[in-house]
Each structure stands twice: as structure tokens, then as C-alpha cells.
Amino acid sequence: MEDNRVIKTKDVNFYYGKFRALTDISMDFEKNRVTALIGPSGCGKSTLLRLLNRMNDLIDGTRVEGEVLFEGKNIYDPEVDPVEIRRRIGMVFQKPNPFPKSIFSNITYGPRLAGLSDRVELEALAEQSLKQAVLWDEVKDILGQSAMMLSGGQQQRLCIARALAMKPDVLLMDEPTSALDPISTAKIEELIQDLKRQYTIIIVTHNMQQAARISDKTGFFYIGKLIEYSATEKIFTRPDVKQTEDYITGRFG
Amino acid sequence: MTRRLKEIIIKRIFFLFACVSILILGLIVTFLFREGIPIFRIVSVPDFLLGGEWYPTFDPPAFGIWPLIVGSFIVTFFSTLIAVPLGVLSAVYISEVAPRPLKEVLKPLIELLAGIPSVVLGFFGMVVLAPWLQDTFDLPTGLNIVNASLMLALMAIPTISSIAEDALYTVPREFKEASYALGATKSETILKVIIPSALSGISTAVILGMARAIGETMVVLMVAGGAAAIPESLFDSVRPMPASIAAEMGEAPFRSEHYHALFATGIVLFLLTLAFNLIADYVSHKFKEVGSGTL
Ligand SMILES: Nc1ncnc2c1ncn2[C@@H]1O[C@H](COP(=O)(O)OP(=O)(O)OP(=O)(O)O)[C@@H](O)[C@H]1O
Ligand SMILES: [Mg+2]
Numbered sequence: 048m049e050d051n052r053v054i055k056t057k058d059v060n061f062y063y064g065k066f067r068a069l070t071d072i073s074m075d076f077e078k079n080r081v082t083a084l085i086g087p088s089g090c091g092k093s094t095l096l097r098l099l100n101r102m103n104d105l106i107d108g109t110r111v112e113g114e115v116l117f118e119g120k121n122i123y124d125p126e127v128d129p130v131e132i133r134r135r136i137g138m139v140f141q142k143p144n145p146f147p148k149s150i151f152s153n154i155t156y157g158p159r160l161a162g163l164s165d166r167v168e169l170e171a172l173a174e175q176s177l178k179q180a181v182l183w184d185e186v187k188d189i190l191g192q193s194a195m196m197l198s199g200g201q202q203q204r205l206c207i208a209r210a211l212a213m214k215p216d217v218l219l220m221d222e223p224t225s226a227l228d229p230i231s232t233a234k235i236e237e238l239i240q241d242l243k244r245q246y247t248i249i250i251v252t253h254n255m256q257q258a259a260r261i262s263d264k265t266g267f268f269y270i271g272k273l274i275e276y277s278a279t280e281k282i283f284t285r286p287d288v289k290q291t292e293d294y295i296t297g298r299f300g
Numbered sequence: 301m302t303r304r305l306k307e308i309i310i311k312r313i314f315f316l317f318a319c320v321s322i323l324i325l326g327l328i329v330t331f332l333f334r335e336g337i338p339i340f341r342i343v344s345v346p347d348f349l350l351g352g353e354w355y356p357t358f359d360p361p362a363f364g365i366w367p368l369i370v371g372s373f374i375v376t377f378f379s380t381l382i383a384v385p386l387g388v389l390s391a392v393y394i395s396e397v398a399p400r401p402l403k404e405v406l407k408p409l410i411e412l413l414a415g416i417p418s419v420v421l422g423f424f425g426m427v428v429l430a431p432w433l434q435d436t437f438d439l440p441t442g443l444n445i446v447n448a449s450l451m452l453a454l455m456a457i458p459t460i461s462s463i464a465e466d467a468l469y470t471v472p473r474e475f476k477e478a479s480y481a482l483g484a485t486k487s488e489t490i491l492k493v494i495i496p497s498a499l500s501g502i503s504t505a506v507i508l509g510m511a512r513a514i515g516e517t518m519v520v521l522m523v524a525g526g527a528a529a530i531p532e533s534l535f536d537s538v539r540p541m542p543a544s545i546a547a548e549m550g551e552a553p554f555r556s557e558h559y560h561a562l563f564a565t566g567i568v569l570f571l572l573t574l575a576f577n578l579i580a581d582y583v584s585h586k587f588k589e590v591g592s593g594t595l
Contacts, residue, residue: 100481102477102480102481105476105477105480107400130483130484130485131483133480133481133482133483134482134483137481137482138481140474140477140478140481142474144472144474144475144477144478145478146475146478146479146493146497147475147496147497148496156479156482156484156492157482157483157484160482160483160484160488160492161483206478209478209482210481210482213482213483
């Protein structure tokens with residue numbers, strides 16, 4: 048169904064200066080699904096993810112060719128405001144990056160900028176987002192404390208809650224568990240499973256089991272190219288391309 | 301064995317050099333206090349600090365440095381008022397807004413401003429700014445608080461700007477990315493994330509800029525006008541402490557009362573700059589320990 052594909056990239060090439068980091072990427076991302084991006088280091092997974100909410104704009108000397116359609120509209124159209132795009136397509140980074148502000152201010156940072164100022168609403172939003180990110184019970188009594196005091200896993204869940212507070216349509220996650228212990232990782236994986244009912248999630252991961260456990264579709268990248276993209280189950284059991292199989296089974300040369 | 305010996309010798313040498321500078325500092329401070337304290341046999345400390353009359357060469361002389369202290373503070377205050385916004389904003393512009401090529405021109409230019417000898421600035425204040433002030437506002441003299449504050453601000457701006465810029469530069473990229481990813485604009489990111497995260501460094505910059513202004517001698521000697529009286533308007537002349545010391549030291553007979561009084565003024569100045577530096581140090585540490593706290 049046409050409607051189901053929230054984000055589509057069409058023949059996208061991406062350049063850092065003269066260096067081409069992505070080549071001819073055409074890919075659809077489905078609504079309420081978890082899509083995993085896998086591939087060896089440096090193959091362009093983060094670049095693609097950051098392309099989807101125009102975070103690459105912040106790097107000098109980058110250039111995009113092709114189209115990235117979000118709900119049918121090219122987000123690289125000159126009249127599109129990247130701020131608007133980033134409000135609707137949230138992002139969680141590899142390294143937890145809470146602001147050196149209170150937990151509460153972290154959560155309400157985005158919504159406040161978007162114009163929400165009613166204290167009661169903000170409090171409700173903070174509670175809801177923190178509950179969604181399974182952090183509420185741990186921090187409900189210390190909302191005024193600095194987010195820097197939290198553990199790494201808590202900080203990452205706070206960053207997820209912060210992204211959720213914007214009520215985005217799509218959530219981009221760049222190796223969200225790579226800095227975390229197994230328990231925090233399990234919590235975040237569970238969370239992703241819950242979240243996909245409401246959100247479209249695109250996640251980069253180096254952890255094959257994680258991709259297999261949580262994603263519906265998986266794309267395998269190699270040196271800036273999309274090598275294979277299909278249902279996760281297929282990728283992990285009978286991939287079409289030999290390179291994919293080699294990578295997944297750890298026989299990569 | 302020999303390597304350890306070398307290690308030990310090198311350590312000792314460094315220690316020795318460190319000791320030499322501390323020793324020299326100690327000697328200067330001792331000297332300052334030894335030459336300054338005798339004045340307090342003639343006037344009490346409160347009379348010295350708060351006395352409103354500075355007539356060191358009259359008979360009988362009056363050694364009250366309150367007008368000098370007020371002069372120092374007033375020019376420091378107004379120069380800070382001018383220099384802080386300019387210094388901090390130029391730092392923000394250079395580190396966050398300016399495109400790369402412009403940044404590479406602006407940064408050395410501001411540093412060049414720091415390299416202008418203060419006597420040149422003083423000269424500029426005397427020859428250009430003073431006559432202009434005098435004509436435009438119809439004043440008896442253009443050598444006054446406004447002139448001194450402007451010139452001191454010119455001196456403090458590069459100090460404030462370069463330290464603040466260093467502070468802004470150390471704000472992790474992750475904070476900025478987090479902010480943009482939440483749909484913040486550039487100016488929102490600068491105001492709500494970057495500046496608050498660099499606040500301790502920026503405060504340090506401001507305090508060190510103030511310390512620079514309060515201790516500066518040549519400029520105030522040349523353009524503050526030199527009146528040892530409590531000013532009543534911004535266009536009045538003042539006589540900040542360093543100017544007073546520099547102007548009078550040559551005429552004060554060795555170990556006379558006047559001489560001791562000038563050294564005592566030096567002590568006050570020294571304690572003030574020391575306080576500024578301690579505050580700067582405290583501010584930069586305090587914020588760091590709590591991870592910038594809950595801003
Ligand atoms: N800011 C940049 N400037 C120039 N080149 C960059 C920049 N960021 C990434 N690259 C290059 O683009 C290519 C893809 O990088 P990217 O970060 O997307 O890889 P990745 O697949 O996310 O790798 P990893 O798994 O290690 O995170 C790499 O060759 C990298 O060197
Ligand atoms: Mg990456």
C-alpha cells in the first residue's frame with residue numbers, strides 16, 4: 048500500500064565535500080515498523096539516518112542528490128524548513144547526550160520551543176514521555192536534578208523520552224544501545240517493541256541479534272550502497288546476496 | 301636506575317623553576333607590604349580606605365583613598381558594562397555564527413586588539429576621543445569617566461572575547477546536535493544550550509576582563525583626568541588607584557609618608573586583583589564539579 052511508506056528515498060547520493068558517502072540509495076520505510084540498518088563500520092548508516100531529518104545540514108560542505116520524500120514531500124525542497132522536519136522526525140544518538148540541565152528541563156526543552164508553555168501540560172507530558180521510556184519510576188522524585196547525575200542507561204532512556212516528548216512521527220536511533228549494559232539494552236529493546244505501535248522506527252545497529260530480535264525489515268549496507276533490503280527474517284535466514292550472508296554470519300573479509 | 305635518576309633530576313629542575321617564580325612573587329608581596337604598612341601608623345585603616353580627602357602633599361597631608369577606590373570601581377564598572385556584551389557577543393559570533401573564512405579573519409583581528417600597547421590606546425583617547433567628547437558635550441575636559449571606560453573596554457574586549465570563545469568552543473557537539481534534533485533553531489540553540497553550557501567559562505572571562513581593567517595603569521593615567529574627588533557625573537574626571545600611584549611615585553620622597561601611602565594603595569589594588577582572580581577560579585571550578593549543574 049502506497050500510504051504505508053512514510054519515508055522514501057529516491058536515488059540518493061550524498062557527499063562530504065568530494066567524498067561520496069552514499070550511492071544511489073532508494074529505500075522505503077514503512078509506517079509502524081522497525082527498520083534496521085546494518086553493515087560494517089563506515090558504510091554510511093549514520094549518514095543515511097542523519098539524512099532523513101536533515102541533521103547533515105549542520106556539517107559544512109555536504110551535498111545531497113536525489114529526493115527524500117516524507118509523506119510524499121521532498122524534505123530537501125528549498126522551501127522546506129529543516130526545523131519543522133526535525134520536530135516530526137526525532138533522533139536518538141549513539142552516545143547519550145542529555146543537556147546539562149534538570150531532567151524536567153531536558154524533557155520539556157523541545158515542546159517549550161515548539162510553543163507549549165502551560166506548566167500543567169508540560170508536567171503531564173514529562174510524565175507521559177518518561178513512562179513511555181520506562182524511566183518514570185526511577186526519576187519521578189528527582190525531576191529537578193541534573194540529568195548528568197543519571198547512569199548511562201538512564202541517560203539514554205531520558206534521551207528517548209526527550210525525543211518522544213516531541214510526539215514525532217518517526218524516530219531515528221543511531222546505535223542507541225552501543226554504550227549500554229545488557230540490562231539497559233534489554234529495557235530499550237523492549238521499549239522499541241512497544242513504541243512501534245505508535246511510531247515508525249529506523250535503527251542503526253552493529254548487533255546482529257538485536258536487529259534480528261527487534262526489526263521487521265533490515266537493510267544491509269556496504270561502502271555507501273544498499274546491498275540488500277527485505278524482511279528481517281529473510282535477511283537473517285536466506286539472504287539473496289552472498290555479501291549479506293557473509294556479514295551476518297561474521298565471515299566478512 | 302639511570303632512567304630513574306634522570307626522571308628525578310628533571311623533576312627537581314622543574315620544581316626549582318616553579319619555586320623561583322613563587323619566591324619572586326613572595327618577595328614582591330613582602331616588599332609591597334613592608335613599604336605600605338608604615339602608613340597605618342599615621343592613619344588608621346578605615347580612615348585610609350574610607351577617607352574622602354587625598355591631599356598627600358599638603359600640610360598637614362590627608363591620606364584618604366576613597367575617591368581613588370571609587371574612581372577605580374567606576375571606570376571598571378562602566379568599561380565592563382561596555383566590554384561584556386561586545387566581548388561575549390563577538391565570541392558567540394566567531395565561534396558559532398561566522399562562516400569559516402570570516403572566522404579566520406576576525407579571530408586574529410581581535411587578538412591584535414589585545415596586542416595594542418596601552419599607551420597607544422591612551423594616546424588615542426587623549427588626542428581623538430577627548431577633544432571630540434569635549435566639543436560634542438560642551439565639557440570643561442574630555443578626559444573623564446566616559447573616555448577612560450571606553451578605552452578600558454577596548455582593552456578588556458579581547459580578553460573577554462578570547463576566553464569566552466574558548467569556553468564556547470569546548471561545549472560538546474553532542475549538546476548542539478541534541479538541540480537541533482529537537483527542532484531548535486540556531487539562535488535557540490545558542491541561547492538555550494550553548495551559552496548556558498559555557499556559562500562558567502564566560503563568567504571567568506568577564507571577571508578576568510574586569511581584573512584587567514581595574515589594574516590597568518597607562519590608560520587611566522592618560523585619559524581619566526586625574527581628579528581625586530568623588531565624581532558627580534559621568535563626565536567628571538577621576539583618579540583611579542593605578543593612575544595615582546604612577547603619577548605620584550616619582551615625586552614622593554623615598555620612605556616619606558606619601559611614599560608609604562602609595563604603597564598601601566598598591567596593597568589595596570593587589571588585594572582587589574587577587575580577589576578577582578580567586579573569584580574567577582572559584583566560578584570556573586564550582587560549575588565544573590556539578591557537571592554545569594541545573595541551569
Ligand atoms: N563529517 C564527516 N566528514 C567527512 N566524512 C565523513 C563525515 N562523517 C562520516 N564521514 C565518512 O562517511 C562514511 C560513512 O560514515 P558513517 O558515519 O555514515 O558510517 P557508519 O556506517 O555510521 O559507521 P559506524 O558503524 O562506524 O558508525 C565514512 O567513510 C566516513 O569516513
Ligand atoms: Mg555510525
